[in-house]
Amino acid sequence: MHARTGDFSRLSITACCREKIELASRKFFALPKEEKRKVSRDEMSPYGYYDTEHTKNVRDWKEVFDFTVQNPTIIPASHEPDDKELIELINQWPECLPDLREACEEHGAEMEKLAFKLLELIALSLGLPKDRLNCYFQNQTSRIRLNYYPPCPVPHLALGVGRHKDAGVLTILAQDDVGGLEVKRKIDGEWVLVKPISDSYIINVGDMIQVWSNEKYESVEHRAMVNSEKERFSIPYFFNPAHCTWVEPLKELINEHNPAKYKGYNWGKFFAARNRGNFKKLDVENIQISHFRI
Numbered sequence: 001m002h003a004r005t006g007d008f009s010r011l012s013i014t015a016c017c018r019e020k021i022e023l024a025s026r027k028f029f030a031l032p033k034e035e036k037r038k039v040s041r042d043e044m045s046p047y048g049y050y051d052t053e054h055t056k057n058v059r060d061w062k063e064v065f066d067f068t069v070q071n072p073t074i075i076p077a078s079h080e081p082d083d084k085e086l087i088e089l090i091n092q093w094p095e096c097l098p099d100l101r102e103a104c105e106e107h108g109a110e111m112e113k114l115a116f117k118l119l120e121l122i123a124l125s126l127g128l129p130k131d132r133l134n135c136y137f138q139n140q141t142s143r144i145r146l147n148y149y150p151p152c153p154v155p156h157l158a159l160g161v162g163r164h165k166d167a168g169v170l171t172i173l174a175q176d177d178v179g180g181l182e183v184k185r186k187i188d189g190e191w192v193l194v195k196p197i198s199d200s201y202i203i204n205v206g207d208m209i210q211v212w213s214n215e216k217y218e219s220v221e222h223r224a225m226v227n228s229e230k231e232r233f234s235i236p237y238f239f240n241p242a243h244c245t246w247v248e249p250l251k252e253l254i255n256e257h258n259p260a261k262y263k264g265y266n267w268g269k270f271f272a273a274r275n276r277g278n279f280k281k282l283d284v285e286n287i288q289i290s291h292f293r294i
């Protein structure tokens with residue numbers, strides 16, 4: 001893929017790398033359940049295969065495989081503010097499909113290069129030095145997810161992923177040609193289909209850019225529909241900073257006319273709190289940046 005990003009630079013992502021991960025993802029999800037469950041995630045090892053995820057307490061119609069880009073990745077052991085314990089996330093790879101690991105690691109490296117270019121463009125667009133945001137990404141917690149949405153006999157009763165906003169910095173999404181991703185249009189609240197364009201990536205601004213930019217950028221609500229005939233695959237890359245990142249509106253962007261719209265929060269604890277809802281149904285709403293809105 002080639003993309004022109006303003007006058008700044010020309011990015012080139014090898015199409016073969018994308019084809020490789022798409023093929024490996026199809027092969028992985030086509031494996032028998034017992035094989036996939038050998039790399040199942042659980043509360044101790046929260047990355048790997050999973051087929052019972054909930055978004056906002058509702059079960060999604062999908063199977064996923066998650067891995068981190070930096071191996072190992074360090075995150076807090078729990079969402080409890082006083083718990084200082086950290087854990088190392090170690091990727092799990094299916095032994096019967098060695099191609100998957102290679103394809104995933106290559107794709108991760110390509111996505112990371114693109115993510116840094118985009119980050120620099122965003123910094124420049126906010127009137128900041130181009131490397132202003134780079135410092136948060138040493139020991140980053142970025143991850144990639146392989147999404148598989150099987151055909152659904154009752155597509156009007158289920159969603160592949162329920163409505164949500166991505167909590168991180170940027171999401172770079174590769175979707176296949178089936179279609180199903182919808183974004184909520186701000187002016188009228190209508191859900192609008194993001195039409196698949198082959199060999200292109202969808203760039204989604206996440207909640208952290210909304211907070212850093214003090215709402216100059218907004219993260220968009222989105223969801224994934226399912227359909228009764230076709231299976232669908234997508235591959236989001238979630239670009240996330242180090243767990244210790246304190247997220248708040250950037251000092252340079254706020255002043256008496258534009259006061260900070262958010263209180264600060266710790267990314268690692270936010271992420272741990274968000275992930276809690278993946279393993280059990282919670283009685284409370286999952287953590288959102290609106291909880292830090294001033």
Ligand SMILES: O=C(O)CCC(=O)C(=O)O
Nearest residue numbers: 147161175181224234236
């Ligand atoms: O499958 C898609 O198109 C979107 C997936 C998504 O929003 C997510 O995994 O956060």
Ligand SMILES: [Fe+2]
Nearest residue numbers: 164165166222
């Ligand atoms: Fe998303």
